[in-house]
Amino acid sequence: MMAPGVARGLYSALLYLLSPLIWWRVWREHALTNKRAERLGLIADAGDGAPTIWLHAASVGEVLAARPLIEALAERHADHRLVVTTMTATGAERVRALFPAERYALTHYFLPLDFPGAARRFIARLRPHLAIIVETELWPNLLAACERQQVPVVVANARLSDKAFQGYRKLVPLLRGALGAVSWLAAKSAADLERFTALGLPEARGEVVGSIKFDLPINAELRNDGERLHTHWGSRFVWVAGSTHEGEDEQVLAAHARLRRTHPQALLVLVPRHPQRFATVAELCEARGERLARRSQDETVEAETSILLGDTMGELMRFYAAADAAFVGGSLVPIGGHNLLEPAALGVPVLTGPHLANFQDIAETLREAQALCEVDSAEALGEALAALADDPDQRRRLGAAGEAVVAANRGALEKTLQGIAARLPARSNA
Numbered sequence: 001m002m003a004p005g006v007a008r009g010l011y012s013a014l015l016y017l018l019s020p021l022i023w024w025r026v027w028r029e030h031a032l033t034n035k036r037a038e039r040l041g042l043i044a045d046a047g048d049g050a051p052t053i054w055l056h057a058a059s060v061g062e063v064l065a066a067r068p069l070i071e072a073l074a075e076r077h078a079d080h081r082l083v084v085t086t087m088t089a090t091g092a093e094r095v096r097a098l099f100p101a102e103r104y105a106l107t108h109y110f111l112p113l114d115f116p117g118a119a120r121r122f123i124a125r126l127r128p129h130l131a132i133i134v135e136t137e138l139w140p141n142l143l144a145a146c147e148r149q150q151v152p153v154v155v156a157n158a159r160l161s162d163k164a165f166q167g168y169r170k171l172v173p174l175l176r177g178a179l180g181a182v183s184w185l186a187a188k189s190a191a192d193l194e195r196f197t198a199l200g201l202p203e204a205r206g207e208v209v210g211s212i213k214f215d216l217p218i219n220a221e222l223r224n225d226g227e228r229l230h231t232h233w234g235s236r237f238v239w240v241a242g243s244t245h246e247g248e249d250e251q252v253l254a255a256h257a258r259l260r261r262t263h264p265q266a267l268l269v270l271v272p273r274h275p276q277r278f279a280t281v282a283e284l285c286e287a288r289g290e291r292l293a294r295r296s297q298d299e300t301v302e303a304e305t306s307i308l309l310g311d312t313m314g315e316l317m318r319f320y321a322a323a324d325a326a327f328v329g330g331s332l333v334p335i336g337g338h339n340l341l342e343p344a345a346l347g348v349p350v351l352t353g354p355h356l357a358n359f360q361d362i363a364e365t366l367r368e369a370q371a372l373c374e375v376d377s378a379e380a381l382g383e384a385l386a387a388l389a390d391d392p393d394q395r396r397r398l399g400a401a402g403e404a405v406v407a408a409n410r411g412a413l414e415k416t417l418q419g420i421a422a423r424l425p426a427r428s429n430a
Contacts, residue, residue, distance in 0.1 A: 004177025008140050011174055012116050022113060031089040033096070034110050041112040041121030050081045053424075054128040056111055057084065058137050059091040061338065065157055066134045067098055068215045068413050074104055076417065077424075083126060085111040087137070090275060090313075097314045114139040123149050130424050132156050136164070140178045147181040152423045155185040156416050157212045158192060161336065161357045165195040176200025183423050186416050189361040207419070210412035211362065216345045223346070226321025233301050233308075233322070236265040237389040240310075240319045240348075243273040243338040244329035248353075249281050251332050251378035253288055253307075258382025260306065263389045267301065269319045271310035273329060273338070278311035285309065320346050324395060325388050327351040327381065330358075340366060344402030349395050351375060351384055365409065371401035 015022065026039050035042070046052055053073060057063045063086065074082055084099070084106060086092045092108060099106045112118040119141040131146050131153045138155070146153050160168070168175055179185075179201040187193035188211040197203055230238060239259075241252040249272065256268045272281045278296070285292045285307050293299040296311040310319055320326050326343035330336060331353030340362055343350050351373045356363045366372040373388075375381045388395050 002173040004173055007173035008177055029089050031092045038110040039113050041118040043109050043125050045125045046127040051129040052081045053130050054083045055132040057134040059088040060094050062134045063091050063094040065213050068217055072417055083107045085109050087111050114141045116141045119145040135159055138178045143178045143181040152183040154420055155182055158185045158187045160192050160195045163357050168199055184419055209415040212412045213341050214406055214409040215413035218345050222321050225318050229322035236267050237263050237324050238267045239325045240269040240323040241327045242271045242316050245273055245333050245335050248329055248333045254378035255381035259385045262386050269308045269310055271316050282309055320348055323348050325349045331355045345406040347399040347403040349398035350402055369401050369405045371405055
């Protein structure tokens with residue numbers, strides 16, 4: 001088998017060959033608050049200040065999943081400088097929105113591209129005492145730079161779907177070297193840990209701790225916001241379609257039309273996953289003759305309004321809290337699904353399509369508790385919604401079952417924090 005060093009050298013050569021395409025993509029994926037030079041590891045030198053904990057969350061989903069972890073790190077390790085990196089501009093926006101400067105002493109950078117020089121430069125300037133990677137962002141040169149500088153690496157909430165595993169199996173020499181730089185991997189499930197081990201993670205460095213997604217921050221203020229929204233919208237049946245994708249919005253709108261045949265006052269709150277699609281989805285709704293209100297424009301939801309387009313960032317949980325039922329997107333198209341636990345934690349009945357590769361373990365847990373309504377088409381979704389609209393008792397039962405699942409599985413966050421604390425170098429502990 002090819003040596004990890006040779007595999008990484010070939011991988012780096014390929015990156016250089018593809019660099020014009022890579023840089024073109026990065027040029028588009030930009031935020032005005034950050035310099036593009038960060039993509040080459042050109043960040044401010046950390047100097048000799050407070051020891052640094054660095055956490056990487058690729059995009060919006062990972063940032064939301066890591067939110068309780070970031071909040072806990074800021075509280076428990078206040079004597080450390082906390083740096084969060086993202087790969088995408090939307091992820092950067094979520095970091096700024098969730099962790100405002102007036103409340104959190106947190107620095108955000110874009111992750112450098114995985115060129116050897118950029119990775120070495122980033123680690124040399126950041127000087128992290130500990131690196132935390134959320135879920136599966138294992139960049140070989142970046143991890144090699146951490147290993148060279150003796151930076152412990154923790155992979156938190158580690159997950160690897162079977163589909164992704166089958167692809168990574170073709171890159172075992174490269175992945176074996178990357179995983180060899182990992183100090184501790186906190187896996188969501190035994191199946192995830194088994195896959196990482198098969199790719200080269202040393203067995204002694206992995207542990208099943210569960211998913212920190214169960215440790216969602218749900219408070220009375222969020223629930224009250226949801227109740228106020230629903231009261232404002234009236235006594236109608238309200239359902240949310242959250243994190244929808246291209247090819248899925250059409251199915252959601254068809255399901256809503258089916259629902260409105262028997263419940264003409266029903267209101268759909270439609271929240272596309274990607275903000276660049278907001279305008280397109282608005283046009284799609286209007287082309288179907290729907291009475292549309294856009295959240296971004298503060299348009300009032302009237303009695304005649306059939307759809308509220310959630311074309312803002314950071315309000316999905318508030319919409320879920322206001323819902324009588326919630327469909328979680330990325331599941332009627334082959335995306336792999338999104339976080340089923342967000343509505344479940346609020347006691348809202350959860351509906352999903354069949355494509356759940358990214359959340360198989362969570363789906364199975366909800367399924368076993370009879371807390372998940374699964375459909376395979378727009379017509380089936382519409383029929384399931386109509387049935388729930390007719391049966392408040394069933395809505396309460398499904399909602400209570402989902403909320404109980406979340407409550408019973410909390411605790412991964414604390415285990416993860418203990419593992420992180422154990423791997424902080426002694427010289428940087430409080």
